[in-house]
Amino acid sequence: MSTRGFTSDNASGAHPAVLAALGAAAEGHAASFGADRLTAALDERAREVFGPSATILPVFNGTGANVIGVTALLQRWDAVVVSEHAHLANDESTAPQLIGGMAVRTLPAPAGKLGVADLTELLAADDGSVHHARPAAVSLTQSTELGTVYTPEELTALVRVARARGVRVHVDGARLANAAARLGTSLAALTSDLGVDVVSLGATKNGALFGDAVVVLDPALVEPVARLRKATTQLASKMRFVSAQLLALLTDDLWRTTAGHANAAADHLAGLLRSELGVEPAYPVEANAVFVPVPQHSLGAVTEQLPVLPWERDVVRAVCSFDTTEEDVTTLVTGLARLLR
Numbered sequence: 368m369s370t371r372g373f374t375s376d377n378a379s380g381a382h383p384a385v386l387a388a389l390g391a392a393a394e395g396h397a398a399s400f401g402a403d404r405l406t407a408a409l410d411e412r413a414r415e416v417f418g419p420s421a422t423i424l425p426v427f428n429g430t431g432a433n434v435i436g437v438t439a440l441l442q443r444w445d446a447v448v449v450s451e452h453a454h455l456a457n458d459e460s461t462a463p464q465l466i467g468g469m470a471v472r473t474l475p476a477p478a479g480k481l482g483v484a485d486l487t488e489l490l491a492a493d494d495g496s497v498h499h500a501r502p503a504a505v506s507l508t509q510s511t512e513l514g515t516v517y518t519p520e521e522l523t524a525l526v527r528v529a530r531a532r533g534v535r536v537h538v539d540g541a542r543l544a545n546a547a548a549r550l551g552t553s554l555a556a557l558t559s560d561l562g563v564d565v566v567s568l569g570a571t572k573n574g575a576l577f578g579d580a581v582v583v584l585d586p587a588l589v590e591p592v593a594r595l596r597k598a599t600t601q602l603a604s605k606m607r608f609v610s611a612q613l614l615a616l617l618t619d620d621l622w623r624t625t626a627g628h629a630n631a632a633a634d635h636l637a638g639l640l641r642s643e644l645g646v647e648p649a650y651p652v653e654a655n656a657v658f659v660p661v662p663q664h665s666l667g668a669v670t671e672q673l674p675v676l677p678w679e680r681d682v683v684r685a686v687c688s689f690d691t692t693e694e695d696v697t698t699l700v701t702g703l704a705r706l707l708r
């Protein structure tokens with residue numbers, strides 16, 4: 368099996384600028400727990416990127432960012448509303464319940480996106496009864512778990528529905544960079560500009576070695592998020608090494624270059640699937656993930672022999688990275704052509 372992988376965008380290594388920033392951060396000594404100059408510089412940069420009310424709190428991973436960010440929005444009797452495909456609902460074990468003590472309510476989400484009508488109906492159905500978890504927050508994944516992207520208009524409509532009911536909004540932005548790169552927007556245009564309360568900002572999947580962040584957009588949430596970060600074991604003592612990576616990605620908008628490259632590789636893969644194999648991806652390719660329909664009888668061979676992830680019963684996932692090459696894509700398509708024939 369090829370050592371170059373498409374199972375996830377965390378199969379890739381780290382961008383040279385990130386590694387250089389880590390190397391520089393390792394020189395000398397620095398204050399711990401975020402009191403260092405790199406974390407201060409990151410916070411300043413985050414305010415330039417997300418607006419003056421933003422505070423960025425680096426964490427170790429995306430599950431931690433999601434659980435901390437959403438927990439800060441909820442009381443002990445509350446629920447977060449998510450898409451049925453949400454990482455929060457399916458891929459974080461019981462962390463949301465165990466750590467955040469929250470109920471997770473899922474809604475159908477064709478192609479990964481929550482719909483205004485479904486969200487409106489769910490929120491309107493809440494009768495205030497103590498017998499039910501109160502839907503107090505909604506979490507939107509951008510780009511989605513199915514590689515699709517909410518437009519700013521779709522986000523605006525969903526945020527409006529939530530706000531009308533006093534419901535807070537979290538964005539799972541493990542791949543926010545891919546969405547913004549695709550739409551040609553700023554990161555703020557998909558978050559702070561729309562009235563989002565808190566964002567999980569991914570870096571691991573976009574060229575970092577490890578580390579993500581919670582970006583708090585409502586200043587009243589800074590203290591709860593900071594306290595939760597420590598209480599949930601996500602506070603790094605040598606935080607400068609997480610901060611250095613995030614800062615490298617936010618400097619000169621490196622995040623857009625890396626995410627744009629991954630998106631373009633996904634487009635190239637989707638194009639070759641169509642032209643060489645006559646296969647149409649299972650979902651619109653709007654970010655860096657391509658979902659490839661595979662007949663049942665070929666599924667075993669495909670997932671054993673090719674670096675893709677089994678997804679649904681007859682679909683595999685191929686995610687492109689910041690360093691996916693044309694040769695990587697061609698090799699994958701050649702392998703698929705051999706096994707699907």
Ligand SMILES: Cc1ncc(COP(=O)(O)O)c(C=O)c1O
Nearest residue numbers: 428429430431454508512539541
């Ligand atoms: C949509 C989404 N959110 C969050 C995460 C973060 O997960 P992790 O805790 O593995 O960093 C992932 C990673 O797969 C993801 O795809």
